[in-house]
Amino acid sequence: MASLPLRPSVPQPVPVPVPVPVPYVLALADDLSGAAETACALGGPVRLSLAADVAGSPAAHDLVVDLDTRHLPAATAAGAVRTALRAAQAGPPRLLYKKVDSQLRGHLAAEAAAYAEGAEAVVIAPALPAAGRTVTGGVVHVNGVPLHRTDGWRAERAAAPRSLPEALSGLPVRTVPLDVVRSEPAALEAEFRRIADCGAHPAPDAETDADLDAVAAAALRLGPGFRLLGSGGLALALGRATARPAAAAHPPAPTRDGAPLLFVVGTAEPAAVAQIAHLTALGAHHVTLDPADLAAGTARLPRTAAASSPTVLSIDGSAGLRPRAGRALSAALGALAAAYPGRPDLVLTGGETARTTLDALGTRELEPLGEIHHGAVHSRTPDGRHVVTRPGSYGAEDSLLRIAAALRPRLAPAPAAT
Template sequence: MSNAQRPHILILADDLSGAAETAAVFLDRDVSLGIDIGDVHGESDVRVVDLGTRVMSGAEAADRVLTSVRTLPTHVRVIKKIDSMLRGNIAAEVESLLATGPVVFAAGLPALGRTVEHGVPYIDGVPLNESGRWALETVDAPASIADLFGHVPTRPVALADGIDGLGAAVDSGAVAVFDVRSDADLDDIVGLSAQVPGIRLVGTSALAAAVARTLQPRTPGAAPINPVPTLVVVGTAEAVAVQQVSELERSGATHVRIHVDHLLAGTDPTPVRNAVDAGTALLTVAGPVDPARSSEISAALADLVARAIRDRTVGLVLTGGETARRVLDALGVNTLHPIAEIHHGAVVSRTAAGGYVATRPGSFGGPDSLVAMTAYLRGVDSTHSFSHSEALA
């Protein structure tokens, strides 16, 4: 394939674990691939950028997205990756995209039971706003996609309406919104959207996977790694993480619990360093966590990790997008090269310095998720966990 024929795809994510999750769907395609943090730092056929907009205000997030796309060459295909539970500044980001070209919105991650039917988002058949999965958010979950977008104009389009239906939505200036019940629906949406020049696609990693399926496949080789001591940092408040932490403890990890008050005061990193020396260290935050202080806590956790592993070769397992981003910022890492996916969303990447980082959204994975991720980095067990399920919060 000549350079002129190669795809040029830019994917904009709102947090780091989501960026890695999305990059992983291109691992078995014949493309070069990279993840950048903050801004585009490298060149490849597919570039995934963590803009960090999940923790910004709506206005800041919209500006970051607009700045990222308004000067792009017309041949670059843009995909805006969103959270599969519709958290973040989605309406503001999509409104800014709409100012640059037509937008198709197709939320849904069917492999994990997240669908949209008649404009209503569901998790395992339960409407999102009744699922309890937004319990840690400061606002209520949207009851519908129209509710999510508020004043931003939307227009439902059925796949049966074909290009005429999509064209009518685009011509009206509204966001074209599709239901998503299956990966086959996403394949059809991508095929239909390809007929509209300059269209921006907005959806979860499953929509990016549908784009990836249109590209030439390749057989990925096993990604050899040098086994390293591992530090697992659990920065998510998702209930599913409790069982995953217990399973990792049972596998022999040394658990270091830092009370949130001590963390914010600047705790001594020695216990974490000693735990890493034992082989596999697990770092969690104890005590009541005020959601309003989550960014402050993530920053303090990242500072502790950076001080604990300075001048050491350590494999990192980072759960939760904000925690992952903060840790890599503290370590001065701005580019990742994905090499393997342990299970859906659990992605191992290599840094420019040759280190390894495994990231995963906080709510993803079965009980053995952290065990499988640390085993891969330590070279203990080459068998990947194939659990694509999630425990309900």
């Protein structure tokens, strides 16, 4: 019998794995500049709220909430975290993220303990490589120097912790060395699981963005029982790891070139002096406010507000830091900024300064538009005002100048002659 001709071999298509959808994120921050940084880092459709209205948030958005707890007593700050988590349980499933300061400031131990309640484990990774903050041997380093040997806590009431386990006193923490972070994914997952099974929380070392990518991916594979806690660096890693649609491109924001531009510098960072100097060299008007006048309510704004050149408000720090008066001074500075005539666009440095200024304006939500440089987040208020928030410790000497040029291109310095 004649054999049938063989059919030509037809290559079969290789199945393409479909990304598993990841629930939208609920990120809780303890100050506004960190909340804005996280909102940009996540990369998807996002809502940035200054009110803890977690339950009523839209399901198809990441939600970042500024709980504004830095100035509160530790127990009250922990209670705010618990309240937000309870409210979240009534809404759509969300992936939880706790934003913390990369230099471990704020009520880290109390808020982390509240955040850990009900979790299998919390993966703790505060490294922020873009700002020179790394973690090795469970010790936070700033540009290679252990945190407790830097002046990063000079405005705090206590000494900087020597390690993550010390900073998280009361929460059982086990460090994970770099060689494990950089090993096979299954080995890192197994180490996280082993630590969790012992009733502790893993704190992996990280020096690079790739290290944080490995940490975020391992936590996601272990499921929602493993919650993430970290700085903007880990939030960036989470944004890279989640299989969600990118945020729709924002339409060009209408310019407000005729409006004043007001810088409110509430940070005690020494670098702020040089940053302000770059602006004054371009003709910005610098108003230095006496802290005693601010505290007494007798500080006054300049009589004229010129839209042609920026104005900078800052607190005179020549008499030294006043840690216990920080919130009151920020509130007084924010009230002055809110009263500035002409509805200026705002550049707010320092989380407390940003929050108190927007509170004084009655602003309860921001629409993040993008970053001008790392940590300098450009947002828009519901009434169309432009706002840039930036942590006080971020930015090179030209930080404020770059922000000014982004908001008002005519202020960009002319290129040097060759």
